[in-house]
Amino acid sequence: MTYKPQTSITAWLLVMPAVALLGLFTHVPIVGSILHSFYSTDRPRRPSRFVGFDQYDAMFEDPIFWKALTNNLIYALGSVPFSIAIALAMALFVNERMAGRGLLRLAYFTPTVMPMIAVANIWIFFFTPDYGLIEQVAQALHLPAHNWLGSTNTALFCVTLVAVWKEAGFFMIFYLAALQQIPTDLKEAARLEGASGWAIFSQITFPLLMPTTLFIMINALINAFRVVDHIFVMTGGGPNNTTSVLLFRLYEIGFKYFDHGQAAALSVVLLVVLGLIALGQFLLFDRKVHYQ
Amino acid sequence: MSMLNRRMFSAMTVALGLAATPLKAADVEVRFYYPVAVGGPVTKIIDDYAASFEKDHPGIKIKPVYAGDYVQTLGKALTAVKGGDSPELAILLAADLMTLTDDEAVIPFDDVLKSPADKAWINGFYPAFMENARVKGKTYGIPFQRSTPVLYWNKEMFKAAGLDPDQGPKNWDEMREFAKKLTKKDASGAVTQWGIEIPSDGNTLWLFTGLTTTNGVRLNNAEGDKVTIDHPKVAEALNYWYNLSKVDGAQPAGLINWGTTPRDFIEGRTAMIWHTTGNLTNVRTNAKFPFGVAFLPKNSQYGAPTGGGNFYMFKGISAEKQAAALAFVQWMTTPERAADWSIKTGYVATQPAAYDTPAMKAYTADFQQAIVARDQLQHAVPEVTVHDNQRVTKVFNDAVQAVITGSKTTEAALKDAQRDADRILKEFK
Amino acid sequence: MSPIWQQGLITRLLSTAAAWLLGLLWLLPLLFAAWAAFHSSANTARLDLLAPLTLDNFATAWSAAPFARYFLNTALLVTGILVAQFILCTLAAFAFARLPFRGREALFSLVLIQLIVAPDILLVENYRTIKWLGLVDTLPAIALPYLASAFGIFLLRQTFKTIPTELEDAARVEGCGWLGILWRVYVPLAKPIYLAYGLVSVSWHWNNFLWPLIITNSVETRPLTVGLSVFASLDQGIDWSIITAATLMTSGPLLIGFLLFQRQFVQSFIRAGIR
Secondary structure, rough: OOOOHHHHHHHHHHHHHHHHHHHHHHHHHHHHHHHHHHOOEEEEOOOEOOOOOOHHHHHOOOOHHHHHHHHHHHHHHHHHHHHHHHHHHHHHHOOOOOOHHHHHHHHHHHHHHHOOOHHHHHHHHHHHHOOOOHHHHHHHOOOOOOOOOOOOHHHHHHHHHHHHHHHHHHHHHHHHHHHHHHHHHHHHHHOOOOOOHHHHHHHHHHHHHHHHHHHHHHHHHHHOOOOOOHHHOOOOOOOOOOOOHHHHHHHHHHHHHOOOHHHHHHHHHHHHHHHHHHHHHHHHHHHHHOOO | OHHHHHHHHHHHHHHHHHHHHHOOOEEEEEEEEEEEOOOOOHHHHHHHHHHHHHOOOOEEEEEEEEEOHHHHHHHHHHHHHHOOOOOOOOEEEEHHHHHHHHHOOOOHOOOHHOOHHHHHOOOOOHHHHOOOOOOOOOOOOEEEEEEEEEEEEEEEHHHOOOOOOOOOOOOHHHHHHHHHHEEEEEEOOOEEEEEEEEOOOOHHHHHHHHHHHHHOOOOOOOOOOOEEEHHHHHHHHHHHHHHHHHHOOOOOOOOOOOOOHHHHHHOOOOEEEEEHHHHHHHHHHHHHOOEEEEOOOOOOOEEEEEEEEEEHHHOOOHHHHHHHHHHHHHHOOHHHHHHHHHHHHEEEEHHHHHHOOOOHHHHOOOHHHHHHHHHHHHHHHEEEOOHHHHHHHHHHEEEEEHHHHHHOOHHHHHHHHHHHHHHHHHOOO | OHHHOOOOOOHHHHHHHHHHHHHHHHHHHHHHHHHHHHHOHHHHHHHHOOOOOOOHHHHHHOOOOOOOHHHHHHHHHHHHHHHHHHHHHHHHHHHHHHHOOOOHHHHHHHHHHHHOOOOOHHHHEEEEEHHHHOOOHHHHHHHHHOOOOOOHHHHHHHHHHHHOOOHHHHHHHOOOOOHHHHHHHHHHHHHHHHHHHHHHHHHHHHHHHHHHHHHHHOOOOHHHHHHHHHHHHHOOOOOOEEEEEHHHHHHHHHHHHHHHHHHHHHHHHHHHHOO
C-alpha cells in the first residue's frame, strides 16, 4: 500500500488524542504495575527500593491471596454459564410472540440499568436472617433457617447469584440481536420436514448463535474479574474472606492498607489472568468466526 | 429554575453581597473529615456545631466533610494527605493512631498548644481515653466521640421470663443462663425471640476485646508491635461466644450484622444485645419498652475496650490554620459541649467535668443508663491499637469470623491468626 | 413469523409461565424497593401489605446527604464523558477505518487491549497517574481513564467500514476534505451506533462505583453511586425504608430513561448488527 504522507499526517492527528489517553491510562499503567511490583512500598522512614521478587513471595505466602484467587475462579465458573443460559432463555422467550413480551423484556433488562451499589442494598434485605424475604418464605414453607450472607459456605453463592441477576439481561440483548439475524426460511424448512422444536433449536438456532455465545462468554469472563461493587456492600469480602475476589483484595491492599508494592504485584496477577482470557479468545474466536 | 436564571440569580447575589459588605480579610477555612458511626441525625448536630462555632469565631470557616464510616474516612484522609491536599482535622479511630503516626500524617497537639490554659485543657480528659492517644509521650489525638460497648437488655422480656427486670447479667454464667431462658421458639421450632445478639460482622475485634478483657487477657502491648492471639484465655473467650449459638441456641448462628442488631433489639427480636453506648440515644428514642444498660458481664474481672474517634490534626498545614483548627477542637471539647454531644448521641462524655455540668446532671437524673458507660471506664482498656492497625484488625476479624461461622476450629483459627499477625508486625519491631 | 416452539398449547403455556416467573424473579428487588420506599420502616420487616403510604422516606433520604449535588456531579460526569467519547472515538475510528497509514493494524491491536484490560483493573496505577497530574478529587479525574473507549472505537470502525466508498467519492468530488467527509457522510450513517453506544456509556458511567470511590474525597466531586455507598454504610441500625428510597432516587433517572428509550435501545443494537 502506498502511504501518502499527507494522509498519514492526517491519520496520526486524528488518532493521537484517543491513543494518547489510552496509552496513559491503559498501557502505561500495565507497564507501571509490572515495574512497581519489584519495589517495596514507599514509607516515610523507608523509601521505596528494589526488592526483586519479594512482593511476589509475600503475596504467595498470604493465604488470603489464594482465597481471593480461588473465589474469583469459582465466581467466574459459577456466574458465566448461568448468565449465558439464562440470557439465552430470556432472548428466546422475548423473541416469540408471547403475551406481555414488552414487559418481560423490560423486566429482564432492568437490573442492568440500576447501579449495582444500589441494588446490593436490596439484596442484603432479601438475604437477611430471620426477617429477610428469603427467610420469611422459608419460614412459611417450614424450611430450616439459614444465615445466607453470614455463612462461609453460602456467601459466595449469594454474591454469584446477584452477579448473574445483574448481567443476564444485558447479554440477552446480544442474543436478541443475533436471533433476529437468523433467516426464518431455515426454520420454516426444518419445520416443514417435521422437525421438533427442540431439534430446530439444537441443530439450527444454537449453532448459529455460537459466535454470539462465544462473544458473551468472553465478556462474562472478563466481567467476573471486574464486577465487585456488590461485594463492598453485601459482605465486605467476608465472612472470613469467602467473598474476597482479586479486584476487591486489590482495593483493600491499595487503598485500605496503602501497600503499593503488594498492590502492584496483585495487579500483575490480574493482568496475567486477563491475558489468559484474551489468549483463549484469540484461539477460540478466530477459529470459528471471521471478523472484518 | 433554568440553569441560566439560576446563574443570573447567583451572580446578582454575589454582586449585591460584595457591594453590601466591606471586603474582609480572607476567612481561614478548616476542613474536617468525620465519620458517622452511630445512629441518629448526627450530620445535623455536627453542622449546627460548626455554625455555632463560626458565630463565636468570625473569620474561621468550618467545613465538615462527611466521608462514610471510620474505615472509609481513614482512607479518604490518608489519600488526601498523600495527594498533597490534607484536610486540617479529621475524626478518626483512636485505634488508628499508629497507622497515622507511622505515615507521619499527623502532628502532636503539644506542638500547637500555647497557653497554660491550653495545657490544662489537654489534661482534662479521662485517662482511659488518652491511653491510645499518645505515642512516645506526645498527644496526637483529642477524644471527641468515644464509647465503650455495653449490654442492653429488654426489661419486659426479662420480667416475662421470670428474671429480675432491673438487674442485667453480672457475669458470663448469668449471661448464658439468662440468654437460654429468654430464647423463645414457636410451634414449628423456629426462634421468635433470641436471648442475645453479639454482632460479629462489623467491629468484630472491638466486641471480642470485651470478651477477652473480661476474661483477663490483653490482646496487644503498649508499643503496638506485639499481639496475643494464640492464648488459652483468648480461646476461652472465643469459644464462649461461639457456644452461645452452637451449644445454647440462644444466639443466631453465623455472622450477626452490626447494623441490624440495634434494630433487632428495638423490634423485640432479641432480649439482649452488645452494642456501642453510642447507640443509646437511638435505642432510647425508638424502643417502646423499658430497657436497661449494664457493664459487660465479667468472667474474672470487669472490662471493656474504649472505642470511637479522636480529633487528629494533619501535617503540612499553615500555622494560621493550625491555630484555627485548635480553636475549633477546643471549642468542640469544652465540658458543656462534650455533655451536649453525649446527651444527643449517647457517646461517653470525654471529660469528668462534663458530668458535672447542669445539663448532664439533669439528663442523668432521670436516665441512669447514660452513666453506665462512664462508670465502666474505670475498668476500660484501650482497644487494640497497633502498627498497620487495619491489617492486624482484619487478621483478628477473620479468625473470629472463621470460628463463628463454624468453618475453622478455635485452635486452628487462633494459631493461623497469630502467625499472620506476627508476620505483619515483624517490620515494626 | 410462527414461534420456534411449535408443539401444542401445553408447551406454549409452560414456556409463557416460565418466562413470566423469571420476569417476576428478576423484577423482585425493584418491586420490593418500590414498596419499601413508600412505607415506613416498621412495616418493612413484617411486609404488611396494607400499611399506609408515605413520602417521608424520600424526604429523609434527600436531606440526610447532599443528593442534589451528587445528581449534578453525576449528570455532568456522564455528559462530559459521552461528548468526549463521541469526538475522540469518531476521529480515531475514522482514521482506522479509512485512512491508510503505516502501523495502522498494529496500533489498532494495541487499542483493543483496553477491551480486555479495563481502567478499573489498573486502579492503583491510574490513581498514581492522576495524582501526578494533580487532579485527585476532581470530576475530570473520574472521566479521564474512560474518555478513549476501545469499545467505541471498535464499534465505530466496524460501522464505518460498512459504508460504501462511493458515497465518500461523491463527497470528495464536491470538494470535501477528510473532516468534511467524516461529518457529512460517515457520522450521519452511523447514527444508530451512536445511539446504542451513547445509551451503554451513560448507563455504565452513571453506575460506575469503584474508580470514583477512590479518586474522589469530597461532596463536590462525588457521584451518586459513591454518595449512596457512603450514606448506606452508617453503622447504626439499617433503615430499609430510607435506603430503598435513596436507592430509587439514584437509579430513578436511568430507569425512566430506559423506560422511554427501550425500544430505541434494543432496535439500535439489532440494527447495528452487534453480534
